[in-house]
Amino acid sequence: MKTIDVQSFIDERPLGRFHVILFVLCFLTIVLDGLDTSAMGLIAPSLIKQWGVSEAELAPVLSAALVGIGIGAAVAAPAADRIGRRIVLACSVVFFGVFSLAAGYSTNVEELFWARLLTGIGLGAAIPNCATMMSEFLPSRMRSRAVNFMLCGFAFGGGITGPLAKWVIPTHGWQGYLIVGGVAPIIVGILLAFFLPESVRYLAASGKHQDKIAHALKRIDAGADFTNVIFVADTEVQVKKRKFSVAELFSEQLRGPTLLLWVAYICSTVTLYVLSMWLPTILQADGHKLEKMANTMMWFNWISGIGIFISGILMDKFGPLRIISGYFAICTIAALVVGVTGARGEILMALLMLVAMTNNGACSSMSTLATQMYPTSSRVTGAAWVLGVGRFGGIAGTFLGPVLLSLGWTMTAIVSWVAVPAVVASVSIILIGLKIPGLLRRYHSVPTCIPSNQQ
Template sequence: MEKNLRTIEVQSFIDGERFSPYQWVILILCFLVVAADGFDTAAIGFIAPSLIGDWGITRAALGPVMSAALVGLGIGALVAGPAADRIGRKAVLALSVFFFGVWSLASAQASSVEALTAWRFLTGLGLGAAMPNAVTLMSEYAPARIRAMAVNAMFCGFSVGLSIGGLCAAWLIPHFGWQSVLVAGGVGPVVLTVLLLVLLPESAQFMVVSKRPAEKIVRVLRRISNDTRLAEGASLNFTAADTRASGADKSSLGLIVSRPYRFGTSMLWLAYFMGLMIFYLLTNWLPTLFKDAGFSAERAALTTSLFPLGGILGNLCLGWVMDKANPRRVNACAYVLAAALVLTIGRGVADQFWLAVLIFLTGTAVTSAVTSMSALAASFYPTRSRATGVAWMLGIGRMGAVAGAMTGGLLMSMGLQFGAVFTLLAVPAFVAAFALGALSRRDSAPLADSANQTV
């Protein structure tokens, strides 16, 4: 029997096969998880005016409600990553989506700002725990030749969910009240949980690293390929290419900050922090900036709406280029392009048409650069700590989102003009580009034989 034992390296096996219908199912399910985030982001913004009217509260009183989910997102990501590297991606993802839905349903029953804030925080915890596991699962089932493209395509779900959330809120609120939007945002994830449990597989690489039975791994790989090596009764031994580099003596969190990964981890965190800082500052404050610059309310809203429109196109294009070239340098170039665009806007653009074009291009560059960071993180870490690495980058990045919103308010209070604010945004863009450029100059991956060095 030993002579007939065949060894299959799982990632190489997946890389050598076409993108199968089963992998499309995985992509669609992960796409729906991200779409739930987009739906929730749009919904809470649309119900705010109704809350002010129904509860007789000020806009300032809604501040904690609007930010509670964002804080929960960060904490949920930090906790869920190590859990997924210990018990599995599928279990944590399904539980996260389920509780996200349940807590969204509970939010619809809130009768005070305090109660809604608490439920929104718990909703954010569930969603924050789900996102990094969707990224990790998708990256581990995508062939290397299209991995960045697949992960970025998955993140297009956010824009789709954003649009659906806005459309649903616009119809539901007049007919059924603001609570109906939160109910819709809760029912969807609960139904999605059932689909995840039935259709979504555990990561094949995780099953190898965690020494799951070979029969379970074979069952999954047969859905990807009918390779004769997977025939019934074959004696198989599965391996993961990065098993030896996974630092068996360290926890998943300890591994991502250990010597071989420490520099890369810090650069990924820095780049993502800066990227989200730019994204959320512009998302939250663009309408105000345009109104202060003399735009009418309608023109300000229309021009602002161009910022996220380029996200889908940018995600797919940048993902395609990342799969063809050095992905870190490609993403660094996207940040440089973003810096050049905000500097151009900051110098003053008299024609409103060209200003609109530049806002669209800025949104394309910033959104795709930030989105593609998840693919970079997933490719940087070994299987044993991949979910933790992705999750902690996402969690640290949420601090950048909060910093962006707060910085925008500070700049407004200082009385800085439209051009000055855009010019200053070039600083975090260049910092992010520098971080990824520094990382790309290092070895393309941490050395396997150094992974067990002391911290």
């Protein structure tokens, strides 16, 4: 019997039609996440006007999905490490579509809160599974680049929020917008179930399902001969030999990197959600119309997408830690320039876009980093807990926005404040490099950071 390491097999093949299908479906899932996240910020002014509520009263609704994402990441991601990525991914996308649809029929703040909470649970399970599926089906030489290109979908989804809002809200109200955002995930979830196979690295690590592995790898190389072959996930922990728990994220060599990555992600999401959730409201307070708000959010998200796109290319060349810490350093400098100069007008908007490009680019890139820090047996759980814990920063940002507005902070003051979380995040990422030097290399083997007594 011949042994084939599935990752080596993937590394030796060029990209093909299967990879395109995988990318498109995962990209669409992330687009829907961006569409959903930006939606609440854009419809907030309409909700405040229609329901007669204040920004502070609406803040729990805006943060409900973030709480749900944390719950979904904590509950569903370990299930993906046990029963497989594909089924959890498809079901979670349909799940968040159903409750996004339900949110469109809400008649008060309480109903909308619960619908958004359940929507977030589905998102929390879907996002890390997308990153993991991409990571485990791609050649090592282009993994960071491809995963980050996929994560550009978040910015693209946020970018089309503005044009979509200008088209839907004037005629169908905020309800119509949420209904559109609910139907699309249901369709994508069905496509995921029909067109994606299970992760071959997951199947090989489990030591079972040799026929399923062969079928999936045939989609990458139809001419491959798998006669008398046993598939393995070389150097990976065999899932069937032990049970995984979240406690493994705090093993001797992973404890420090895990906590540092959480800190960096929390810092970046505080900034992301202060700006993405409350920027339209700030602009409205300054007298701007829906069109101006929509255009600003469109550019905010598209510039973020450019940052994610560039970081994906650079991470494959220089390693993830150098690029992510560098992004946060640039974000810090841009925010400090705003504070020192008291920038206003077009200069302020240009620096705001640089902050968006670097902070949001680094934020998405940390999902890529998470898929490279952990072994196959715990990869979804590790990535999901980064996502889930990091959303506490998003929750804090959602509530921080109204506080800053009530204190009379201007746009200039809010942007300059971003320097604080950005510098903390940059230092945290640098410290991860001291804990796991292998992550500084261009290509690296994920399991090298796992102590030998756990293999």
